[in-house]
Structures are given as structure tokens and as C-alpha cells.
Amino acid sequence: MVNKIDEKQRRRALAEAVWTVIRRDGFDAASVRAVAAEAGLSAGSVRHFFGSQNELHIFAMEELSRDIGSRIRATFEAARPEGEPLRGARAREVAAESLGILLPHDEETRLLYAANMQFTIKALVQPALVPVARRILGEIREFAGAIISDLVELGAADPGLDIGTARNQLCAMLDGYALEMLVDPGAFAPGEPEENLRTFLDSLDGASS
Secondary structure, three states, rough: OOHHHHHHHHHHHHHHHHHHHHHHOOHHHHHHHHHHHHHOOHHHHHHHHOOOHHHHHHHHHHHHHHHHHHHHHHHHHHOOOOOOOOOOHHHHHHHHHHHHHOOOOHHHHHHHHHHHHHHHHHHOOHHHHHHEEEHHHHHHHHHHHHHHHHHOOOOOOOOOOOOOHHHHHHHHHHHHHOOOOOHHHOOOOHHHHHHHHHHHHOOOOOOOO
16 A cells, blocks of 8 residues: 555656646656656656656646646635535636636646646647547536536526537636736736636626626
8 A cells, every 4th residue: 555655646746747847848858867857766767657758748647637627626615615505696706716726827827737738739749648638628628617507507697508608718718818827927917817707707697696
């Protein structure tokens, strides 16, 4: 059991090292040797866990997806009042806070988003990464759709809402804000993107709350 825990921790540390190298030096710099040095391990130790550089990159990409997803779910669940469902404007406010996790608003989230963006770009020329890149994009779209579906079920959005269209609009907003915030952290006033997300979610309500 101890060995399994240690292996899981080592693999996680290597994934984080991949993200760090990619953010600092670019995707092509994330070789087995560079990642090993970043993690304080030998290249042989990395190869013990991953048979190839592609395998290492794919795991790091999947771990990134899991990390983002768990952050979003934790934020959403932590804001739910015990024994009482969220309603109206409060439900939309919590949804906006949860979605804000997808925006690069601090050093840690900038690292995650920069790594994800470079993974996605690299997938355009590296076929082995395509399935994982598509899965990550699909998971984000699925999460955005689930948030909107929850708002409808909670009476915080119009029951006749076209969820697919609203999801696509929301994803376009998230992608646009995230890219601009990453390239130019000063592009928006503090809290402006999150406030605009709340405004968009409020627009999904067919009646005032």
C-alpha cells in the first residue's frame, strides 16, 4: 500500500513538473530529462513510471483535466447550504464563482491554463494528444452544460432555455476571457470577467429573482 501511495505521489509530482516546464519554457522543452530535473529525479526514475515522453505528456494532460474538474466541483459544493438547495440569484452567483475557477486569475491558475493551452495547440500536430485534448474540451463543455442544467432545475434559469446554445455561449465567454487574461493579466479590472459571467447567467433567467 505504501509503495502504491508513493507511486501515485511521484506520478502527480511529475505531472506538476511537466506543467511548470511548459509554462516556463514551452511545450517542446518538456523532455523527460527536463521534467526529471524539475522534479528532482533522474531521467531513469521518470522512465520507470512512463514508457515514453508521449505517455508522460498524456498523463500530465489528463491529470490537469482532473485537477481543474475537482477544483470546480469543490467550489460549487462548498457554496451549497447544508440541507437546503440553492435558489434564484444565489444559485447563479455560486455558479459564476465555480466557473471562475476556469479563469487564470492567479499564478496557480495561470500555470494550469497556460499548460492546457499549450497541450491543446500541440495536439494539432501531435496525433497522440488529440483524443486527450478533445476529452478535456468535452469535459469543460459538459461541465458548463451541467451548470446551466442545474440552474434550470433550481428555478434559477428559464425552464424553456435552450441549454445547448447557452452552454456554447458560456464556453465562448470562458475561452475568450481566459486567453486575454493569460496574455495580458491587466486587460480587465479585478473581478470584471467574473462579474460579466454573473451578468450572463442572470440573463438566462426568464423572470426577475
